[in-house]
Amino acid sequence: MLSSNKYEEEFPALKRKINGHRLVYLDNAATTLRPKRVMEAVSEYSLNHHANVHRSTHTLASEATQMYESSRQKLADFINAKKEEIIFTKGTTESINLLAYSLAISNMIQPGEEILITTMEHHSNFVPWQQIGKLFNIKIKYFPVKKGIFEPDDYFNYITSKTKVISITGISNVTGQVIPINLIVEKARKIRNNVIIIVDGAQYIPHFSVDVKSLDIDFLAFSGHKMLGPTGIGVLYGKKEYLEQMSPFLFGGEMIDKVSMEDTTFTILPFKFEAGTPNVDGSVGLAKAVELLQQIGMNNINQHDKMLTKYALEKMKNLDFLEIYGPQDEFQSSIVSFNMKGIHPHDVAHLLNDIAGVAIRSGHHCAQPMMNELGVKATCRVSFYVYNQKDDIDILIYGLKKVWEWLK
Amino acid sequence: MVKIGIEDLYSDIILDYAKNNKYKKEIPASQKAEGKNLSCGDEITIFLKVDNGKIVEASYLGHGCIISQASAAMMCEIIEGKTVEEAEKILNEVIKMSQGKEYDNDLIDGLEVFSDISKFPMRIKCFTLSWHTLEEAINNQD
Ligand SMILES: Cc1ncc(COP(=O)(O)O)c(C=O)c1O
Numbered sequence: 001m002l003s004s005n006k007y008e009e010e011f012p013a014l015k016r017k018i019n020g021h022r023l024v025y026l027d028n029a030a031t032t033l034r035p036k037r038v039m040e041a042v043s044e045y046s047l048n049h050h051a052n053v054h055r056s057t058h059t060l061a062s063e064a065t066q067m068y069e070s071s072r073q074k075l076a077d078f079i080n081a082k083k084e085e086i087i088f089t090k091g092t093t094e095s096i097n098l099l100a101y102s103l104a105i106s107n108m109i110q111p112g113e114e115i116l117i118t119t120m121e122h123h124s125n126f127v128p129w130q131q132i133g134k135l136f137n138i139k140i141k142y143f144p145v146k147k148g149i150f151e152p153d154d155y156f157n158y159i160t161s162k163t164k165v166i167s168i169t170g171i172s173n174v175t176g177q178v179i180p181i182n183l184i185v186e187k188a189r190k191i192r193n194n195v196i197i198i199v200d201g202a203q204y205i206p207h208f209s210v211d212v213k214s215l216d217i218d219f220l221a222f223s224g225h226k227m228l229g230p231t232g233i234g235v236l237y238g239k240k241e242y243l244e245q246m247s248p249f250l251f252g253g254e255m256i257d258k259v260s261m262e263d264t265t266f267t268i269l270p271f272k273f274e275a276g277t278p279n280v281d282g283s284v285g286l287a288k289a290v291e292l293l294q295q296i297g298m299n300n301i302n303q304h305d306k307m308l309t310k311y312a313l314e315k316m317k318n319l320d321f322l323e324i325y326g327p328q329d330e331f332q333s334s335i336v337s338f339n340m341k342g343i344h345p346h347d348v349a350h351l352l353n354d355i356a357g358v359a360i361r362s363g364h365h366c367a368q369p370m371m372n373e374l375g376v377k378a379t380c381r382v383s384f385y386v387y388n389q390k391d392d393i394d395i396l397i398y399g400l401k402k403v404w405e406w407l408k
Numbered sequence: 409m410v411k412i413g414i415e416d417l418y419s420d421i422i423l424d425y426a427k428n429n430k431y432k433k434e435i436p437a438s439q440k441a442e443g444k445n446l447s448c449g450d451e452i453t454i455f456l457k458v459d460n461g462k463i464v465e466a467s468y469l470g471h472g473c474i475i476s477q478a479s480a481a482m483m484c485e486i487i488e489g490k491t492v493e494e495a496e497k498i499l500n501e502v503i504k505m506s507q508g509k510e511y512d513n514d515l516i517d518g519l520e521v522f523s524d525i526s527k528f529p530m531r532i533k534c535f536t537l538s539w540h541t542l543e544e545a546i547n548n549q550d
Binding site: 019343344345346347350351354355362363364368371377378406407 | 413414417418423447448449450471472473474475528530531534
């Protein structure tokens, strides 16, 4: 890890004062703070090298193309993929939409086959499948994550020889439960070897090192802005064999081979899926963010998250006015969802901010089916990342006590 | 300028109204409307019993934060006994107040505890939910 004063230098927002208090940023599952070096890399690209990519032959165009493609290589190395298996998107949401539509229009799901999702998914890994199901008359099966806790053994009963696609999050963005993806892959492939396994990595990738080859998943979606990168850039990883079979979802410039009045043929991977001028600035920023994560070390990040989550759970369990959701064991990572008895999460979040400078999330976390499983309308959520320290949690606890005193 | 603190938004008056259940009930066979804050999932139903152009009874049901609940309770208290026309005038002034515009203080008797709501941009929707729903309830006469 970097030492804490280094983090203050790297993340200027950490020096902000909120109502006279030091900012305690605990909303990392929504988005992470920006490191200076990432924004400097974006700025350097924008001001000195920017041109359209893959098109012209002048110097700037060549530099821009090289920077874009070396960002792609960086992302490929990060998850042990091939370069042509990395499609840049604007984030997890676009990645999953692209994938859902493309699988459907490419007839990769035959009549009678099913798509399996769960009720703990973020809306972006729920609504696209649900809507694809309606539009293309494909059966969607929903695994109920009862009481908000994912039970692998129950889940395996939902996988059958009819299951063509499985899409599941790597970490619940509500409870922080870490889902045993390797186990799911192993079991699912035994039931049906060619089942397409998709992981929503929006919460997982920022916290765990992933090797898509040894994990043997088919697709992986994630967002740059949850892993120290800029907004508007994300990734869809797909196994080359699948991507080659699939039809593009967006049509336009830069993705064609030959265009005539009658028809168009499409270019090679990954460009076939990247119609239009891409977000080069974002890709440069994301590559820089990945570099920083690698410098800190994904294993260190993982250990640090674990330590903070354990510490937070211990302290929060002592507050009898809190109801805490999720497994509350070693399989919970970097996220704690809770409610203050009888108090609406918005009130808790607003007061924590103003009394103690603590930034937390309140609401349904874009996961209404999961809220139903938990039997609540909304929760408060704290989430940690590399720059958080134990004393951030101490301030959270102090703030929670104050809020309870005020509103109880 | 006086600094607007969180103490003003979560004052005792507002906390009292939020906890007061006097207006939290259903009025059978009444004009009603449902409102929702999409971003936070808060929901409210407003019931109005209107007789000869006069609101003889007003109530609400739903769930939400302290701001939205207190706002609904105060709203019911203020509009009960007023004509529909008067209620609409109050509504207009309340919306102006929530936007930080000039408004007629005399008309919104009691609601000035929320006069600084416009300084809390993330909470304006919590405050106005019941008022926007009132507007619909007024229009929902069958
Ligand atoms: C598990 C999960 N999936 C998907 C998303 C959507 O990510 P984005 O909004 O960057 O597309 C999020 C973000 O909140 C998430 O937590």
